[in-house]
Amino acid sequence: MSAQLDEKLMIPGQREQAANNKPAFAEESILNLDQVNIYYSGKAAIKEVSFPIAKQKITSLIGPSGCGKSTLLRSLNRMNDFIPEVTMDGLFTYNGQNLNAPSVDPVEVRRHIGMVFQKPNPFPKTIYKNIAWGPNINGYQKSLDELVEHSLKQAALWDEVKDRLHESALSLSGGQQQRLCIARALAMEPDILLMDEPCSALDPISTAHIEDLLFELKTRYTIVIVTHNMQQAARISDYTAFLESGELIEFGVTEQLFTMPQKQRTEEYVTGRFG
Amino acid sequence: MNQSSDNALNTSDRHLQRRHRKASLFSSFCALITFMGVALLALLLYQVCVDGIKWLDIQFLTSFPSRFPARAGILSALVGTLWLISLIALIAIPIGVATALYLEEFSKKNRLNRLIELNISNLAGVPSIVYGIIGLALFVRGLNLERSLISGALTMSLLILPVIIIASREAIKTVPMSIRHAAFALGATRWQTAWAHVLPASFPGILTGVILALSRAIGETAPLIMIGGLTYVAFLPDGPMDSFTAMPIQIYNWVARPQHEFHQLAASAIIVLLAVLLIMNAAAIVIRHKTER
Ligand SMILES: Nc1ncnc2c1ncn2[C@@H]1O[C@H](COP(=O)(O)OP(=O)(O)OP(=O)(O)O)[C@@H](O)[C@H]1O
Ligand SMILES: [Mg+2]
Numbered sequence: 001m002s003a004q005l006d007e008k009l010m011i012p013g014q015r016e017q018a019a020n021n022k023p024a025f026a027e028e029s030i031l032n033l034d035q036v037n038i039y040y041s042g043k044a045a046i047k048e049v050s051f052p053i054a055k056q057k058i059t060s061l062i063g064p065s066g067c068g069k070s071t072l073l074r075s076l077n078r079m080n081d082f083i084p085e086v087t088m089d090g091l092f093t094y095n096g097q098n099l100n101a102p103s104v105d106p107v108e109v110r111r112h113i114g115m116v117f118q119k120p121n122p123f124p125k126t127i128y129k130n131i132a133w134g135p136n137i138n139g140y141q142k143s144l145d146e147l148v149e150h151s152l153k154q155a156a157l158w159d160e161v162k163d164r165l166h167e168s169a170l171s172l173s174g175g176q177q178q179r180l181c182i183a184r185a186l187a188m189e190p191d192i193l194l195m196d197e198p199c200s201a202l203d204p205i206s207t208a209h210i211e212d213l214l215f216e217l218k219t220r221y222t223i224v225i226v227t228h229n230m231q232q233a234a235r236i237s238d239y240t241a242f243l244e245s246g247e248l249i250e251f252g253v254t255e256q257l258f259t260m261p262q263k264q265r266t267e268e269y270v271t272g273r274f275g
Numbered sequence: 276m277n278q279s280s281d282n283a284l285n286t287s288d289r290h291l292q293r294r295h296r297k298a299s300l301f302s303s304f305c306a307l308i309t310f311m312g313v314a315l316l317a318l319l320l321y322q323v324c325v326d327g328i329k330w331l332d333i334q335f336l337t338s339f340p341s342r343f344p345a346r347a348g349i350l351s352a353l354v355g356t357l358w359l360i361s362l363i364a365l366i367a368i369p370i371g372v373a374t375a376l377y378l379e380e381f382s383k384k385n386r387l388n389r390l391i392e393l394n395i396s397n398l399a400g401v402p403s404i405v406y407g408i409i410g411l412a413l414f415v416r417g418l419n420l421e422r423s424l425i426s427g428a429l430t431m432s433l434l435i436l437p438v439i440i441i442a443s444r445e446a447i448k449t450v451p452m453s454i455r456h457a458a459f460a461l462g463a464t465r466w467q468t469a470w471a472h473v474l475p476a477s478f479p480g481i482l483t484g485v486i487l488a489l490s491r492a493i494g495e496t497a498p499l500i501m502i503g504g505l506t507y508v509a510f511l512p513d514g515p516m517d518s519f520t521a522m523p524i525q526i527y528n529w530v531a532r533p534q535h536e537f538h539q540l541a542a543s544a545i546i547v548l549l550a551v552l553l554i555m556n557a558a559a560i561v562i563r564h565k566t567e568r
Pocket of ligand 2: 118
């Protein structure tokens with residue numbers, strides 16, 4: 001597997017080419033992390049991490065299990081507020097605004113920055129209500145029926161559930177539940193969509209659907225995705241951040257990070273020669 | 276090859292056989308204990324039925340108490356109990372569930388709240404007569420509510436509030452954190468999350484706790500006697516400010532009399548009380564079934 005990746009990504013000559021026109025980060029960033037530290041009960045899980053998140057691009061977070069990917073992702077929409085042990089410092093700037101400023105309402109933040117969790121967590125309600133509830137409480141004015149259909153189609157789930165919209169979401173398979181959670185997040189039409197290993201419970205076909213979906217969404221949304229799948233990160237993302245034990249080892253354009261990483265550790269990790 | 280793999284799945288393993296024997300011994304033991312409990316209850320019920328069946332008829336249900344056993348009935352006590360239970364439910368359920376919700380979903384885990392939690396657990400263990408004394412001082416005298424239904428209902432509500440709060444909190448705790456997080460990630464406030472997801476998901480558990488608490492209230496005598504539920508009432512209450520009697524008081528009163536007929540009347544009243552309890556439980560089961568679907 002990793003050998004394949006090697007061959008595919010390290011075409012001779014490409015290294016030099018990439019090194020010559022080394023692109024700086026030239027995008028408009030929607031979210032910016034500056035010297036971010038995140039602690040659990042005083043113990044640092046994220047250390048001095050700084051990188052930008054480009055608008056309407058896909059940024060992937062990769063790194064070994066326990067390196068702090070989920071922790072970092074949760075800090076981007078104030079979901080860490082619900083873990084009492086967590087403290088943070090550093091600056092998160094969202095559209096020029098300090099995300100953690102006292103004047104910022106975390107509820108408002110989450111309306112704009114949606115999230116799909118590592119484990120599927122549908123509400124124990126009908127499929128329809130799972131999707132309609134979020135827009136409903138946030139004062140959605142147009143037809144909920146259409147929104148539900150549109151969101152389910154986007155998440156490649158519509159055909160499987162269109163005849164059972166009013167059955168319990170818990171009757172769906174794990175992979176279907178995860179796609180429902182994606183549809184639920186999309187129904188809110190967030191600016192940024194945070195996804196924590198959204199495909200870890202999916203079969204290759206659904207995964208391909210989701211990846212297609214991400215490509216399509218990128219024209220309107222900014223996506224930050226955590227993944228353990230190197231091929232996936234290489235395929236879909238524009239930028240990649242590689243974390244290890246809470247530190248940002250390397251951040252850059254995905255192609256460059258995979259083909260000619262600056263750091264030894266990154267190379268070892270992305271090629272599978274790890275540890 | 277084939278034979279050896281056959282052998283591996285046989286139950287000839289002596290160690291395994293011993294474990295199976297142990298398991299069946301233990302489950303027989305548990306069944307025996309369960310049977311003993313149920314048998315004791317059945318015996319009690321049988322005794323009550325034998326004593327009480329004689330006077331149990333429509334006339335018994337529709338008459339006021341009387342000096343003559345043949346004319347005595349349970350009407351005022353039955354209506355009093357139904358009044359009490361309705362008032363208690365109206366007072367104790369909203370306050371109890373709201374308190375549980377506050378403690379689980381909204382309160383910060385600070386010193387003050389831990390103290391409150393500890394106190395609620397302690398209150399559940401306070402003898403009911405003490406609540407009677409509080410009710411007498413606070414509602415009957417302090418608030419000048421007299422010896423009325425509302426005084427009784429308020430006192431009983433105090434008595435069962437800890438039970439409702441503790442049961443509701445346990446039910447709320449069983450709702451997975453991931454559901455709350457899903458709601459928060461959609462830009463829901465704590466209140467929206469609690470109302471739309473936590474409360475419905477914990478509803479069956481809360482209902483069980485509420486029914487248990489109300490069942491306790493229905494059978495309590497001491498606090499009602501303390502705050503002065505009457506023992507002889509030949510009228511029906513018109514509203515919460517009227518004086519009243521209740522079934523446990525009537526039963527207590529009949530049992531205390533020397534004549535055997537009144538003891539039988541008490542048994543009849545116990546049957547009616549049990550019937551009311553059963554109906555309440557059945558209603559709860561029906562409601563739970565309806566809402567789970
Ligand atoms: N609630 C918590 N309390 C204390 N420590 C925690 C908590 N959650 C996570 N951690 C620690 O923080 C570190 C980062 O955890 P995190 O869940 O962010 O890792 P991850 O990169 O998402 O891993 P995985 O790929 O396995 O999901 C780990 O060492 C973990 O033990
Ligand atoms: Mg994780």
